[in-house]
Amino acid sequence: MPPSALPDGKPVPTDGALPESVREGIAGRQFGAYVHIPFCRVRCGYCDFNTYTATELGSVSQESYPEKVLAEIALARRVLVDAGQDAPLSTIFFGGGTPTLLPASALIDVLARLRDTFGIREGAEVSVEANPDSVDRAYLEELRRGGVTRVSFGMQSAVPHVLATLDRTHDPARVPEVVQAAKDAGLEVSVDLIYGTPGESLEDWRASLEHAISMSPNHISAYALIIEAGTAIARQIRRGEIAEVDDDLQADMYELADELLGNAGFEWYELSNWSKGGKFPSRHNLAYWQDTDWWGFGPGAHSHINGVRFWNVKHPAAYANRLNSGESPAAGHEALTSEQRFDEFVLLRTRLREGLPISELPADARTGVAELIGNELIDAREALAGRIIPTLRGRLLADVIARTLT
Missing domain, CATH: 1.10.10 (Arc Repressor Mutant, subunit A)
Incomplete structure (x- = not known):
C-alpha cells in the first residue's frame, strides 16, 4: 500500500533556495522543527502516512538514516540564513512512523545537531512519538537525559478487538507501564486515542477513555478514524469484511470523550486535544495551528516558511540520493x-x-x-x-x- 501522494507544486531549485517573498517579515517569526522517522515494524491497516517497513526501504538502512537528516539540517541552515530567518527553535517534534525504532542515541544526536545549528530557546518543547512496545524505562531515561521533554504514546484503544481491527500489535497492559516509566523519567506524557473503528461500540470507547484517564497523563488526543483510499482497512470495507464507519456514532463518541475528559480535569484546547488543567498543550502542534514557521526534515516531510509551503520527495532512497548529490530533497513548493x-x-x-x-x-x-x-x-x-x-x-x-x- 503506497502512502498518500504528494501535492502538486512548482519545482524547487537544486540548492533549495526559497522564493524572495519569504524575506519580508521573516525575522523573529516563531520557528520549529519536525523530524520524520519513516520506519515501522508493520504498517497499520488504517495508516496512509509516509512510512516503510524493512522490505520497502531499498538501499536505505535505519542505521544510516540519521546521517541523511543531519545533511538536510546543514542544507536548511544555509537556505534559512539566506532567507533572513534568525529565530532559535521553539519546538521540536520527532514523528513517524515509529521514531523509537531508532536507538535513543540516534534521536539525541539529531537533537544535538539541531541545537548546535539553530539554537533552542530556553524551555523549548521537544517531543518524541512512541509505540508502547518500542520503549522501556532505560530508553525513556536516555531520551530525558538527552534533552527530550515530552513523549506521545500511540495507545489508540484499550480494547483488544479494536486494536486488532487497526492492526496495532501492542499489548494494552503495556501502556500503563511505559506511561509510568516516562513520568518517572521526568517526561511530560501524552496518550493518543482513535475512535470510530469499525466494530467499536460506545462502551468500547468508554473503556478506552477511562483507561487513558486512569493513567493520569498530562495530555490526551482523540482522533476520529478517517478511512483513506488505498489503505488495508478501506479494502476490507469495500469487500464487506468489516462495517463502514458510522458518522453518527463517531459524533456520540466525541461528545462522550469531551464529557469524561472534562470531568477528569482535562480542558480542550483544540478540536481533538485535551490538556490536564489546561497546562500541558502540545506547543508544537499549536505552532501549526497558529501559522508559525517550521522545517520538516525527512522523506515526505512538509515545511512552512513565512507563507511558502514545500515538501520533500517521499521515498527514503530518493531522499538519500538527493542529499548524497548535494541537492535539496524538496520535491515542490507553493507560495500561498x-x-x-x-x-x-x-x-x-x-x-x-x-x-x-x-x-x-x-x-x-x-x-x-x-x-x-x-x-x-x-x-x-x-x-x-x-x-x-x-x-x-x-x-x-x-x-x-x-x-x-x-
Whole structure:
C-alpha cells in the first residue's frame, strides 16, 4: 500500500533556495522543527502516512538514516540564513512512523545537531512519538537525559478487538507501564486515542477513555478514524469484511470523550486535544495551528516558511540520493496567496479554544456571525465580547464555521 501522494507544486531549485517573498517579515517569526522517522515494524491497516517497513526501504538502512537528516539540517541552515530567518527553535517534534525504532542515541544526536545549528530557546518543547512496545524505562531515561521533554504514546484503544481491527500489535497492559516509566523519567506524557473503528461500540470507547484517564497523563488526543483510499482497512470495507464507519456514532463518541475528559480535569484546547488543567498543550502542534514557521526534515516531510509551503520527495532512497548529490530533497513548493493565507487562518483558529478575534475578519465575513450564533455553532457570549469560539456542537461542525466566515 503506497502512502498518500504528494501535492502538486512548482519545482524547487537544486540548492533549495526559497522564493524572495519569504524575506519580508521573516525575522523573529516563531520557528520549529519536525523530524520524520519513516520506519515501522508493520504498517497499520488504517495508516496512509509516509512510512516503510524493512522490505520497502531499498538501499536505505535505519542505521544510516540519521546521517541523511543531519545533511538536510546543514542544507536548511544555509537556505534559512539566506532567507533572513534568525529565530532559535521553539519546538521540536520527532514523528513517524515509529521514531523509537531508532536507538535513543540516534534521536539525541539529531537533537544535538539541531541545537548546535539553530539554537533552542530556553524551555523549548521537544517531543518524541512512541509505540508502547518500542520503549522501556532505560530508553525513556536516555531520551530525558538527552534533552527530550515530552513523549506521545500511540495507545489508540484499550480494547483488544479494536486494536486488532487497526492492526496495532501492542499489548494494552503495556501502556500503563511505559506511561509510568516516562513520568518517572521526568517526561511530560501524552496518550493518543482513535475512535470510530469499525466494530467499536460506545462502551468500547468508554473503556478506552477511562483507561487513558486512569493513567493520569498530562495530555490526551482523540482522533476520529478517517478511512483513506488505498489503505488495508478501506479494502476490507469495500469487500464487506468489516462495517463502514458510522458518522453518527463517531459524533456520540466525541461528545462522550469531551464529557469524561472534562470531568477528569482535562480542558480542550483544540478540536481533538485535551490538556490536564489546561497546562500541558502540545506547543508544537499549536505552532501549526497558529501559522508559525517550521522545517520538516525527512522523506515526505512538509515545511512552512513565512507563507511558502514545500515538501520533500517521499521515498527514503530518493531522499538519500538527493542529499548524497548535494541537492535539496524538496520535491515542490507553493507560495500561498493572501486569500489562501486568510482562509487557512480562519480554518485553523476556529479549531482552537482561544478562538478567532472578530476584529480580524473583513466586514463581509462578519455578517456570518449572527447565523453561527443562531445555529448554536459558536458561543454567543464570547461572540458578543468579540471572539469566535466553537460550542460543542460547533466543534462537531467546525468546517461549517470556517465556510461561513470565508
